Amino acid sequence: MNLKLDQISNIRNTEIQITGSKSETNRLLILQSLYPEIEIENISNSDDSQLMKKALASEIELIDIHHAGTAMRFLTAYFAVNNGRSTVLTGSKRMQERPVKILVEALEQLGCEITYEKDKGYPPIKIIGKHPKTNSVSLAANVSSQYISALMLIASSLPEGLEINLKGKITSVPYIKMTLNLLNDVGIEGTFVDNTIRIPHVKVVSPKLMVVESDWSSASYFYSIVALSEAAMVTIGSYKKESYQGDAALADFYQNLGVQTTFDNHKITLTKIPLPKVTKVIELDLSNSPDIAQTIAVTCFGLGIACYLTGLHTLKIKETDRLVALKVEIEKLGGQVTITEDSLRLATRVSITPDVSIETYNDHRMAMAFAPLALRTSLRIENANVVSKSYPDFWTDLKKLGFKSNEF
Numbered sequence: 001m002n003l004k005l006d007q008i009s010n011i012r013n014t015e016i017q018i019t020g021s022k023s024e025t026n027r028l029l030i031l032q033s034l035y036p037e038i039e040i041e042n043i044s045n046s047d048d049s050q051l052m053k054k055a056l057a058s059e060i061e062l063i064d065i066h067h068a069g070t071a072m073r074f075l076t077a078y079f080a081v082n083n084g085r086s087t088v089l090t091g092s093k094r095m096q097e098r099p100v101k102i103l104v105e106a107l108e109q110l111g112c113e114i115t116y117e118k119d120k121g122y123p124p125i126k127i128i129g130k131h132p133k134t135n136s137v138s139l140a141a142n143v144s145s146q147y148i149s150a151l152m153l154i155a156s157s158l159p160e161g162l163e164i165n166l167k168g169k170i171t172s173v174p175y176i177k178m179t180l181n182l183l184n185d186v187g188i189e190g191t192f193v194d195n196t197i198r199i200p201h202v203k204v205v206s207p208k209l210m211v212v213e214s215d216w217s218s219a220s221y222f223y224s225i226v227a228l229s230e231a232a233m234v235t236i237g238s239y240k241k242e243s244y245q246g247d248a249a250l251a252d253f254y255q256n257l258g259v260q261t262t263f264d265n266h267k268i269t270l271t272k273i274p275l276p277k278v279t280k281v282i283e284l285d286l287s288n289s290p291d292i293a294q295t296i297a298v299t300c301f302g303l304g305i306a307c308y309l310t311g312l313h314t315l316k317i318k319e320t321d322r323l324v325a326l327k328v329e330i331e332k333l334g335g336q337v338t339i340t341e342d343s344l345r346l347a348t349r350v351s352i353t354p355d356v357s358i359e360t361y362n363d364h365r366m367a368m369a370f371a372p373l374a375l376r377t378s379l380r381i382e383n384a385n386v387v388s389k390s391y392p393d394f395w396t397d398l399k400k401l402g403f404k405s406n407e408f
C-alpha cells in the first residue's frame with residue numbers, strides 16, 4: 001500500500017491509546033516461557049511481538065522471524081540453552097544482513113552449538129540446544145545491547161545463573177536497564193555494576209501480573225506532529241513517569257522543539273508551546289535512544305531548525321541503514337544532510353519540495369517519521385504498511401487526528 005498524504009494545516013485535539021512497548025513485551029514473553037507464573041497485560045500488538053509469541057509456541061525446527069531484531073537475538077539465546085532441541089532461526093533478507101556473531105560467540109563460551117547456514121556471522125543459524133558448561137561470558141558491548149539483553153533473559157534459567165562481562169563502550173544502555181528492571185520485577189534479583197551484570201539462578205517465581213507500559217518510541221510520532229502543528233493537544237495512554245524505556249527522554253528533548261508534556265493518571269498530554277527563541281541548532285547524543293533519531297531529524301527538518309545528532313553508530317545495522325535512508329529522503333524534500341558513521345547533521349532548511357515520494361526501505365520508522373511532515377507539505381509514503389512491525393494502528397490513529405490520506 002502506497003499512501004498519498006494531503007497537506008493539512010492543523011490537527012484535531014484527540015486522545016489515543018497505544019499498545020504496550022514491543023521491547024518490554026518481547027522480554028516478558030521470553031520470561032513467561034521460562035516462568036509460566038508470569039501473566040502479561042497490555043501486550044504489544046506489533047508484528048514483532050506476534051512473531052515472538054508464535055516462535056515461542058512453535059514446535060517445528062524452522063522459525064522465520066521476518067524483520068524482528070529483538071526476537072532474532074533473544075530467541076538465539078533461548079534456543080541455545082534448550083538442551084536437545086534443534087532450531088533453525090531465519091528472517092527477512094535484511095535480517096540476514098544484521099549481525100549476530102558477537103552473541104553467537106558469547107553463547108559458544110557457554111558450550112552452545114550454533115552454525116551459520118549462509119554467511120558467517122549472520123542469520124540463518126542452526127542451533128543445537130545444550131546444557132551450559134560455565135557460568136560466565138564476556139562480549140563486546142558497543143554494537144548492540146540486544147545481545148546483552150538476550151543473555152540476561154536466559155541467565156536465571158541456567159543452573160548457576162550467569163555473570164556477563166561487558167567489553168568496550170556500552171551502547172543503548174537503557175535497554176539493558178529495562179531488562180534488569182523487568183527481571184527484578186518478576187523476582188529475579190540481578191545486578192549491573194560498572195561492566196559486570198550478575199543474574200542468579202531462579203527456579204520458580206511467584207505468580208505475578210506484569211502490566212506493560214505503552215510504547216514510547218510509538219509516541220515519538222505524536223511529539224513530532226504536535227511540534228509541527230500551529231496549536232495542538234494530544235493525549236496518549238498509558239504511560240508512567242518513571243519509565244523503563246529510554247525513549248521516554250522524548251519529553252525532555254521535545255521541550256526544545258515546542259512540545260510540553262504533562263502526566264496525569266497514566267496519560268501524557270502533549271501541548272504545543274512556542275519554540276525557545278534562541279534555538280539555532282538542536283544538538284543531541286542519541287546513543288541511549290537510537291530509535292527516535294529518525295523522528296527528531298524529520299521534526300527539525302519540518303520546523304526548519306538545524307540539528308546535529310550524535311551517538312548514531314547502531315543505526316547502520318537496523319531495519320535499513322537509517323543514516324543513509326534519512327539523508328536520501330530528506331534531500332529529496334530539499335534538505336541538506338551530512339552523515340558520518342555515527343552522526344547526522346541537518347542544515348537549516350530553506351524550502352520543502354511538495355509531493356515527494358518517500359521510500360521506506362522496509363523500515364517502519366521511515367514511514368512513521370516522515371508522515372508528520374503532512375503538516376508542512378503534501379507527500380507520499382511508499383509501502384506504508386511497513387508500520388505494522390511496531391505500530392499496526394498507526395494510520396488509523398493518524399486519521400483520528402485529521403490526517404487525510406489516499407492510496408496511490
Ligand SMILES: O=C(O)C1=C[C@@H](OP(=O)(O)O)[C@@H](O)[C@H](O)C1
Pocket residue numbers: 022023024070143144145146149171172175290291314
Ligand atoms: O532491546 C531492545 O528492545 C532494543 C534495543 C535497541 O537496539 P540496539 O541495542 O541494537 O541499539 C533498539 O534499537 C531496538 O529497537 C530495541
Ligand SMILES: C=C(OP(=O)(O)O)C(=O)O
Pocket residue numbers: 048067068069070071291318319365390
Ligand atoms: C531497531 C528496531 O527493532 P529491532 O532491532 O528489534 O528489529 C526498531 O524497532 O527500531
